[in-house]
Amino acid sequence: MNMPTILIVDDEADARRSLLKLLRRDFTCEFMEAKDGKEAVEFVNHNPCDIMILDIKLPGKGGIAVIKEAKAANPAIDILVLSGWVSDDVADEALMAGAADYAVKPVDFKVIKLKLSAILDKRGQKVSKT
Numbered sequence: 001m002n003m004p005t006i007l008i009v010d011d012e013a014d015a016r017r018s019l020l021k022l023l024r025r026d027f028t029c030e031f032m033e034a035k036d037g038k039e040a041v042e043f044v045n046h047n048p049c050d051i052m053i054l055d056i057k058l059p060g061k062g063g064i065a066v067i068k069e070a071k072a073a074n075p076a077i078d079i080l081v082l083s084g085w086v087s088d089d090v091a092d093e094a095l096m097a098g099a100a101d102y103a104v105k106p107v108d109f110k111v112i113k114l115k116l117s118a119i120l121d122k123r124g125q126k127v128s129k130t
Contacts (some may be wrong), residue, residue, distance in 0.1 A: 004028075007040060009058070023113075036061065037061030037062060040066050052078075054080070055105075069093060078100040078123065083103075
């Protein structure tokens with residue numbers, strides 16, 4: 001089995017680094033980073049990518065557009081949306097656009113770990129270190 005590639009998309013470098021550090025501790029995956037929606041879509045268009053962890057609020061190309069474009073380029077990609085907005089409308093819009101799941105910021109790492117584990121299990125890519 002190939003190691004899954006997970007793209008972390010957030011315009012806040014500290015948020016990306018923190019999430020990356022925590023995920024590397026518990027998952028054996030290849031992790032990549034993108035600082036905005038444009039960079040994320042370019043990555044998916046030119047590289048294999050299994051899962052995207054996406055901040056919904058991004059400068060320039062917003063999260064919903066990223067979901068739609070990423071799914072058009074790679075229908076098999078699973079997208080876990082993170083949002084600081086506690087809104088059923090935002091969650092519903094993200095899920096209708098093709099996101100696999102949704103979590104609220106500030107990130108509770110236990111929740112992210114459970115959601116990411118569920119996505120990987122569904123894909124048949126069990127890679128948890130614990």
